[in-house]
Amino acid sequence: MSEIMEMLVRRGFLWQSFEIYGGMAGFIDYGPLGNAVRRKLENLWRKYFVINERSVEIDTPTIGVEEVFIASGHAEGFTDVAIECESCGRVFRADHYIKEKLNIEVDPTIERVWDVVVEFNLKCECGGNFKKPFHFNLMFETKIGPGKGKKGYLRPETAQGIFIAFKRLSNYFRDKLPFGVAQIGRAYRNEISPRQGVIRLREFNQAELEFFCHPGEKKHPEFYKYANDVVTLVDKFDKEHKVTLKEAVEKGIIAHELLAYFIGKTRRFLLEAGVKDEKLRFRQHKDDERAHYAVDCWDAEALTSYGWVEIVGIADRSDYDLSRHTQFSGEDLSVFVPFKEPIKVKRKKVVPNLAKLGPVYKDKAKKIAEELEKLENAEDEVEVVVDGEKIKLSREFYEIREVEEEVHGERVIPHVVEPSFGLDRITYVLLEHAFDKDVVDGEERRVLRLKRWIAPIDVAVLPLLSREEFQKKALEIVEMLRESGIYTEYDDSGSIGRRYRRFDEIGVPFCVTVDHQTFEDNTVTIRDRDTTKQVRVKVEELVSVLKELLNSERSIEEFGEIFKA
């Protein structure tokens, strides 16, 4: 295990789930410290992608009924079977491969595919033999209700819950595009081989924003905020660019402004959380790498000990999901978009001649007229269907007129741009990027240089000596800090140096020490995790000073004289 993972497990950030039963790959527990970091990260995400966006946050079930994933495309081929070559290792979708090579339609079951492979002695393109076929759908299946139950799946992304509820959400926004809907929650993928610590999990935390826009207006009014940010981009041809987002859009590296906006916003978010700028890049998916729903996709990637790791995916899903759910549910998921000015449109209109229709068709004449009016255009003879009866009408029963009409808007299926964040991976990246060593008084020190605001514990209060009067005073200060909402720990075990190291290792930004001078002038020292320097401040000012320090990256030296013991 890497040094950082060893520390994270030992000190209570996270560990493997189900340990006492032997563990299970792909699941982790967040311990006291890791949970605090992830929660704080979630709140920062809310600040960026909900509060400071035209967005709302919802919460939908983690189990979805089968229909959802048939429509979304996730279940497609859940009975599909894959075959893997034992010499070159390539994997094929079995039914497709058999159709292509043998022109045989085969039931996609492991048994049938294997029969065919054996019977026809089917080989890989490289000449190698195939191993026994296996299923490759990665969704967890479940049954809803007793008995046979209804088939459901654990969601592989939070996004579908948003698309399903689109009509309600659009109504909430009074059908005004653009708008965003966010969801933070768990998602599940039954990975074949979870690896790399927390990087690939079977149950993981996502924060997703679905930002719905007019297909012709993939822009954002606040793009100017990030337009001049210089970002590292790797395009789908593996070409690296260090350019401003404005240039990237102008040069066509990024397809449109809205994607560029979210790349910029994502970058600012990650930097504020503590991802190192020099270890961050945005990489465009290659054409064969994109998910079935995406037309363009940029990943934020962070450099870690595992290499470059995808931590955010920013995809243009176009109208894929809403169209599919329209098609499968029969509900109209389009939005009426009014034009700024009604436009006048000339078109041909079929006008029934009731004076002729009436005498001939009697009581059916009215219905025939209604059908005629629905027609877009007409030749010299048309056929309409009334009450199941086909009726041919010649030109004398209607006129074709060129008319000018006012059109006030159009119905569009919105497109959606989706920034999707893997919170577990980001949390890990923050911890790894913060993990550091330096030398203090000739001895190596491990220190977790988290941004102050995201540290799981704000302050540790330490009596210099484990004597009763020191402990009593320190505990009074602990109570004072806790009452003011500062997450405070107390520790009187071991020498002062040992305790400083303990809190350095888990990233506590400040230690407050009660020493002899405290009893003379009611002052304590504040020690800075990153520099190990100390300043002396009055106990009365401690809360306000600490709050200011915790909400900024200001130096402790602004708040008191440097104290040298």
Add this chain to the structure above:
RNA sequence: GCGCGGGUAGUCUAGUGGUAGGACAACGGCCUUCCGAGCCGUUAGCCCGGGUUCGAAUCCCGGCCCGCGCACCA
């Protein structure tokens, strides 16, 4: 899912068939005027199951987990 290598206290590690040992950490005490000090004491371990054997941490089989490579990652 395939191949290779691993799994001994909280962590790191010694132990190739015969009483499971150490270091660090943690906890209690003594000491102690600021950066992993010292002394005394305490807690705590052979991944799980089966087999071979008088006897298994050790050898064999299966499983689980971890690392690396391949594949997968919608």
